[in-house]
Amino acid sequence: MTYHVVPIGVTLLVIYLFSLYLSCFGFTPRQSHRRFWNWILLFTFLIAGLFGLFLALRITYRWEISFAESLLHWHVETGIAMVFASFIHLSWHLGYYFRRSRIRENNVVHAAVQPDAGTDATGLRPLLLLTGFVSSASQFILLREAAILGGGTEAMAGLFLWLWLIIAAGGAVTGSCSVITSMRRMVWTLLAGTALAPLCFLMMNQIILTPGQTPSFLQALVILAVSVTPVTFVSALIFVRISVIRNAAGIARAGNSFTAEMIGSVAAGVLTALTVTIRIPNYQLYLVILAMAVAFATWFLGYRGRIKIAVAAAMAVTATLLFIFPPDAAIRSLLLRGVKAEKSIDTPFGNITTGVYSGERTVYYDHRPVFFPGDVISAEENIHYALLQRQNYDRVLLVSGGLRRHLPELIKYSIGELTYLEMDPGLIAAEGVSDTLCGQMRVRVVRDDPMAFLRADIGTFDAIIQLIPPPSTLSVDRFYTVEYFRMVREQLSPEGLFMCTPMPWFNYSPESYRRGFSPFFNALSDVFRHVTLIPGSMLYAVASDTPVSNAVVQLAGQHGIGTSYVNGDYLDDNEIKTKSEQIMSNVDRNAGMNTALRPVISLFSNILSLERMGMKGGIITLLVLLMIIPFAFISRGGQAMFASSAGLAGFGMILIFILQMTAGNIYILTSVILTLLMAGLAAGATLGERLGLKSLKICVLILTGIFTLTGFLAPALTVSSSGPVLTFIFVMLPAAGIVTGAIYRILTSHPEGRVTGIVYSADMAGSALGYLTVATLLVPLAGTANSCFILALFILLSGIVASVTGKA
Numbered sequence: 001m002t003y004h005v006v007p008i009g010v011t012l013l014v015i016y017l018f019s020l021y022l023s024c025f026g027f028t029p030r031q032s033h034r035r036f037w038n039w040i041l042l043f044t045f046l047i048a049g050l051f052g053l054f055l056a057l058r059i060t061y062r063w064e065i066s067f068a069e070s071l072l073h074w075h076v077e078t079g080i081a082m083v084f085a086s087f088i089h090l091s092w093h094l095g096y097y098f099r100r101s102r103i104r105e106n107n108v109v110h111a112a113v114q115p116d117a118g119t120d121a122t123g124l125r126p127l128l129l130l131t132g133f134v135s136s137a138s139q140f141i142l143l144r145e146a147a148i149l150g151g152g153t154e155a156m157a158g159l160f161l162w163l164w165l166i167i168a169a170g171g172a173v174t175g176s177c178s179v180i181t182s183m184r185r186m187v188w189t190l191l192a193g194t195a196l197a198p199l200c201f202l203m204m205n206q207i208i209l210t211p212g213q214t215p216s217f218l219q220a221l222v223i224l225a226v227s228v229t230p231v232t233f234v235s236a237l238i239f240v241r242i243s244v245i246r247n248a249a250g251i252a253r254a255g256n257s258f259t260a261e262m263i264g265s266v267a268a269g270v271l272t273a274l275t276v277t278i279r280i281p282n283y284q285l286y287l288v289i290l291a292m293a294v295a296f297a298t299w300f301l302g303y304r305g306r307i308k309i310a311v312a313a314a315m316a317v318t319a320t321l322l323f324i325f326p327p328d329a330a331i332r333s334l335l336l337r338g339v340k341a342e343k344s345i346d347t348p349f350g351n352i353t354t355g356v357y358s359g360e361r362t363v364y365y366d367h368r369p370v371f372f373p374g375d376v377i378s379a380e381e382n383i384h385y386a387l388l389q390r391q392n393y394d395r396v397l398l399v400s401g402g403l404r405r406h407l408p409e410l411i412k413y414s415i416g417e418l419t420y421l422e423m424d425p426g427l428i429a430a431e432g433v434s435d436t437l438c439g440q441m442r443v444r445v446v447r448d449d450p451m452a453f454l455r456a457d458i459g460t461f462d463a464i465i466q467l468i469p470p471p472s473t474l475s476v477d478r479f480y481t482v483e484y485f486r487m488v489r490e491q492l493s494p495e496g497l498f499m500c501t502p503m504p505w506f507n508y509s510p511e512s513y514r515r516g517f518s519p520f521f522n523a524l525s526d527v528f529r530h531v532t533l534i535p536g537s538m539l540y541a542v543a544s545d546t547p548v549s550n551a552v553v554q555l556a557g558q559h560g561i562g563t564s565y566v567n568g569d570y571l572d573d574n575e576i577k578t579k580s581e582q583i584m585s586n587v588d589r590n591a592g593m594n595t596a597l598r599p600v601i602s603l604f605s606n607i608l609s610l611e612r613m614g615m616k617g618g619i620i621t622l623l624v625l626l627m628i629i630p631f632a633f634i635s636r637g638g639q640a641m642f643a644s645s646a647g648l649a650g651f652g653m654i655l656i657f658i659l660q661m662t663a664g665n666i667y668i669l670t671s672v673i674l675t676l677l678m679a680g681l682a683a684g685a686t687l688g689e690r691l692g693l694k695s696l697k698i699c700v701l702i703l704t705g706i707f708t709l710t711g712f713l714a715p716a717l718t719v720s721s722s723g724p725v726l727t728f729i730f731v732m733l734p735a736a737g738i739v740t741g742a743i744y745r746i747l748t749s750h751p752e753g754r755v756t757g758i759v760y761s762a763d764m765a766g767s768a769l770g771y772l773t774v775a776t777l778l779v780p781l782a783g784t785a786n787s788c789f790i791l792a793l794f795i796l797l798s799g800i801v802a803s804v805t806g807k808a
Contacts, residue, residue, distance in 0.1 A: 003076050007208045007222065012040075012084045014200065014226055026180040027189070027237060034092070041089055044082035051075035124242050125260050126300045127187060130293060131242070132264025135235035136678075137289045138194050139164055139228075140272040141282050145201060146224055148351050148366045149215060151472075156220060158776050162626060163224055164232050165768035169633045169761040171233040175240030176757020186238045187297050193230030194290055198283060201227040202334055211337040217622075236764065240757040243748075247756065255685030255745030257756075262682035262741075269675030279426075281328035282346045288322055291315040329353075336367060347426035354430055363430050371402045371431055377565045381536045383409040384566045386465050386499035388555035389548050393462040395419070397491075399450050401467030403433045403443070410441065412561045417442045419461075421450050423468060423476075451478065451487070455721075460493045466500040470538075470605055471520075474657050474775065477599040482523035483661075483719060484596075489527050489545075497544040498528070502601075505539040516604030517583070518591035526593060533580040550576050596661045596718040596784070603780030626772055630765035638762030640696055641747050643798030644703060645763045647791045648740045649770030651707060652677050654714075654784055655729050661718045662725045673733060680737020681744070688742025699743045700799030704792045706736050711788030718784065 016037070023033035051071045057063070143160055150156025180186060204223040209215055215223065243257035268289075275285050295315040299308050332341040332353045339362070341355040353364040363371040383406055387393065394416045398406065403420045410418060418441055422428050425447040436443045446453060450468070471477040478484060480502055488498050502520045503513065521541075525531045528543035532550045542548045549555060551573040556566055565571075594601045634642050656673060684693065693699055710732060717725050747759045770791075778787045 003073075003080065004208070005080055007204075007219075008077065008080050009084050010207055011204070011222055011226055012081060012088075015229070016088055018230055021189075022234075025185060025189070026182070027178055027186075027234070028174050029177065032174070032177070037085060037088055041082065041085040044078045044085055047078040048075055048082050051078070123300070123302070124183070124246055126296075127183060128239065128242055128257055128260035129264040129267075130187070130296055130300060131190060131235055131238050132261035133268045134190060134194055134264075134289070134293045135231060136265035136268035137272055138197060138231050138286070140268065141286050141289075142197060142201070142228060144282055144346065144351070145198075146220075149205075149223065150220060151214065151366055151368055157473075158772050159217075159220065160224055160228070162768045162772050163221075164228055165764045165771070166629060166633075167225075167229055167232040168236040169630070169764035169768070171236030172240050172757050172761035172764060173633065174233070174757075175237035176244070176761075178237060178241055180241060181245065183242075184301050186234075186241065187301060190231065190234045190238055191290070191293055191297060193234045194293070196230050197227050198286060198331075200230070202331065205335055206337075236760065240760055243756045243760075255688065255741070255748060258741070258744055258748070258760075259682045259686040262678050262685070265678045266675050266682065269678060270672075273672055273675065276346065276348050279345050279347065281326055281344050282351070283328045283331050284322050284326045287327065288319050291318045291322070336364065339364070345426060345430075347424055349424035349426065352424070352426050352430045363427070365424070365427065370427070371405060373405075375405060378537045379405045380409055380563055380566045381534075381538070381540065382406060382465065382467055384556065384561070384563060385534050385536065385540045385552055386463055386497060386542060387413050388552055388559060388561075388566075389497050389542065389544070390462065390495065391559075394493075395459070395461045397421070397461045397464045399423075399464065399466040399468060401465075402427075402431060403445070404431055407438055407443075409563075411439050415441045417444065419444045419446060421446050421448060421453055423450065451484065454487050454491055458491065460491055460496065462493050462496050464488055464492065464496070464498045466498070468500070470501065470503050471599075471601045472605040474599055474602050474779065475660050477594070477602040478596065478661050480520050480523070480594055480601055481596050481599065481661075482526055482593045485524055485527040485543075492544075495544070495546045497542060497546075497548060499540060499542045501538040502541055503539045505535045505537070512604045512607040514586045514588065515591065516601050516607075517586075518588040519594040519600050521587050522589065522591060523593040523595070533583055534576060535579045535583070539583070550580050552576065597715060598780065598783035599657075600780045603777065623777065627769060630769040633761045633765035635758050635762070638747070638758045639798060640700070640743055640802045641759045642762040642766035642769075643795055644699070644740045644743045645766030646770035646773075647703060647707065647766075647795045648677070648736055649767040650774030650778065650787065650791050651710070651736055651770075652733065653771060653775045654710070654779065654787055655733055657779060658714065658717050658784065659722075659725060659729060662720055662722050673729060676730070677733055677737045680734035681741040683734070684738035684741020684743075685745045686741075688738065688745045691738070691742070693739060693742035694746070696743065696746055697799065697803060699739050699746070700795055700802075702739050703736060704796045704799075706732055706739075707788045707792035707795065711785045711792065714785040714788060 019028070019033050019036060022028045023030045052075050055071060055075060143157065143164075146160035147157050150159075201223065204226050208219050208223060239257070239261050246257055271289075272285070280288075292315065295312045298311040303311075326344075328344040328346075329341045332344045332351075333339060333355070336353065336355065339353075339355040339357045341353050343355075344351065344353045346352075350366045351364075353367070355362060355364065357369075357372075360373055362369050382401055387396075387410075392414050396410070396415050396417070397419045398410075399421045400423055418438075420428075420433070420443065428445060428447060434445050450466075466479065468479050469476060471480045480500070485498075492498065503517055506513065517539075521531070524541060524543050529545045530548050531541060531543045532548045534540040534542065534550045534552060542550075552566055553568045553571050553573045556563060557568070592598070592600070630642075630646075652674065659673070684691075688694075693702075713728070717728065744759060744763065748756050774787055774791070778790060782790060
């Protein structure tokens with residue numbers, strides 16, 4: 001069992017230095033800083049002490065407890081944290097042990113912080129724009145890095161967004177109590193936190209992870225929390241402080257500050273979306289944006305003209321050097337220890353890094369190797385388990401998995417034409433493949449989304465081999481729904497076959513594996529008359545309307561094809577049949593089917609992923625805890641904002657999922673949609689009163705109507721063409737954003753400055769709850785349509801409670 005002394009110590013040190021800086025420079029009261037660390041000390045003491053007492057009683061009375069080893073692990077880990085927290089606490093009170101009398105802190109008078117020269121309340125709007133731009137740009141880019149860290153799973157992306165929004169809610173609450181007025185200090189602290197975020201991300205990866213290690217859930221939590229806390233916490237605090245100052249000066253109507261910040265966020269969303277289309281790597285883009293922010297901050301903060309020109313020139317030179325010498329390859333080499341990265345690009349779908357490992361050139365997708373030499377076993381399984389089923393093939397479609405490593409196996413068959421697709425067209429460029437003639441086989445490489453390709457009139461195929469990874473996200477889940485399988489069958493010849501890899505193969509599978517596999521198998525068997533399973537490096541499912549077999553050794557002998565692995569020397573048909581029957585015996589026929597409206601596989605794939613990351617047995621507790629924490633930020637005046645933000649975040653995720661089901665992987669358009677949502681919020685906060693949105697009751701009823709209408713139309717939208725779906729999204733999403741923005745304006749129209757922090761923190765916390773609940777739990781379990789109805793009911797009940805209590 002491994003204990004993390006250095007990672008825990010470094011993490012606590014970084015957090016302590018950050019909170020100490022905030023308290024020393026007036027961002028937070030000194031008492032709040034000490035109270036926070038007293039809570040840390042108390043929490044670690046209770047966990048370590050209670051678990052230690054329980055383990056002592058277990059030894060004394062010889063209790064047989066299966067989770068004793070886990071308790072011992074947490075007893076030691078929290079004990080390590082308690083020791084470091086004790087050292088921090090001791091540093092405050094050394095004088096108690098060495099002096100005759102203690103200096104009472106209450107007698108210390110702190111000098112008041114004066115506003116910067118050259119910056120007054122009338123010039124704060126550009127700083128709000130800058131705050132929104134910097135924080136949102138950092139969020140969008142770091143979100144991609146979080147997804148890469150977790151292999152692109154929805155669980156990791158959800159954890160990142162939850163952390164970001166909850167920390168922002170904490171910053172908003174702190175901002176409502178803060179008294180800092182120095183604009184320069186606030187803005188430069190924000191930019192310093194922005195610069196620290198990628199450095200902390202690299203540092204924590206180096207300290208916590210070993211080369212090639214996939215992080216556990218808690219490791220990922222620590223890495224992301226330490227990385228995003230400085231920029232997230234400070235940006236929310238600054239927004240609240242500037243809003244309060246502008247409100248006190250009487251120069252801003254209710255919601256105007258929120259609008260200014262959201263315009264900055266919209267600009268960040270547009271910029272990051274556009275730069276992805278021209279393949280600017282993540283870290284290069286991040287540093288260029290930071291350089292731009294430094295130049296704009298110098299200009300907006302009232303420095304002298306010479307200083308402005310000098311800083312602008314320096315930042316222009318820095319940005320130019322970043323384009324000439326991109327840093328991403330060097331940074332990927334640090335993250336992929338042992339790999340000398342040669343090139344790194346970030347596509348709208350993920351990161352593609354090409355590097356040399358142990359003298360061999362390898363292509364990594366989201367830091368996982370996808371194309372590397374010598375992978376004979378999976379290459380043979382991917383092709384022969386499917387194509388051994390028939391004698392001749394006129395047209396074959398290969399979806400994902402790489403072309404070069406499969407061509408040696410494909411040319412062993414009589415194939416007229418091979419069509420190759422990838423989910424991410426960037427992988428085609430990384431592999432360097434194009435249309436060609438391989439022997440008698442014509443090879444056609446198509447840069448298109450697989451679902452969009454199959455929707456077109458492309459003729460029929462004799463075999464479709466789909467090597468898309470298992471459905472760990474909603475965007476991948478669409479390739480394992482009953483609607484997709486029907487689309488595939490329409491593109492197959494009468495004796496055509498389809499093969500996919502829905503799950504990894506384990507000799508022993510947990511309950512989440514069975515619950516995730518059953519809906520897939522029920523959907524596939526509902527479309528195809530014959531389905532067989534072949535356990536291998538992955539679990540292969542072969543389906544057709546004519547008989548198929550898992551006796552691959554016998555089939556290989558009949559074809560007389562020379563293979564290195566798929567033969568009787570390494571495989572046994574009886575063993576394959578036994579394993580296949582074992583899997584089939586665990587299929588729950590009453591589990592329903594995986595559908596576009598209810599993509600349940602992604603939920604259990606995420607649960608399985610969390611179990612493999614060390615969260616076995618505690619997933620339900622984890623989800624409950626993550627869902628409860630946002631409610632701690634609801635206070636008087638913020639209930640309606642919390643509910644509407646949760647509903648809007650969930651509504652946005654539902655519309656993105658519907659778009660992916662109908663139009664394919666349009667991730668650029670997805671970014672634009674999220675930007676459109678923010679634009680609606682900004683418009684509603686400014687124009688809500690002019691649009692007649694003056695009453696909370698009216699806003700609640702409109703949101704309830706929008707969500708209910710979407711629920712009724714969801715079944716038709718998921719099977720519709722992209723045109724009607726895009727039209728619906730571009731109308732309903734901004735409308736919902738405008739109404740939610742109007743709610744923010746209504747709730748912040750009170751003269752008390754503290755209201756801004758309360759409402760903004762409720763906004764952030766509600767968004768955290770909405771994203772987490774809808775994307776990872778509600779849509780998979782309840783379905784798309786029912787999720788809309790649940791959101792509508794949640795909004796309506798919250799509005800009723802707010803109206804009855806009179807505390808909107």
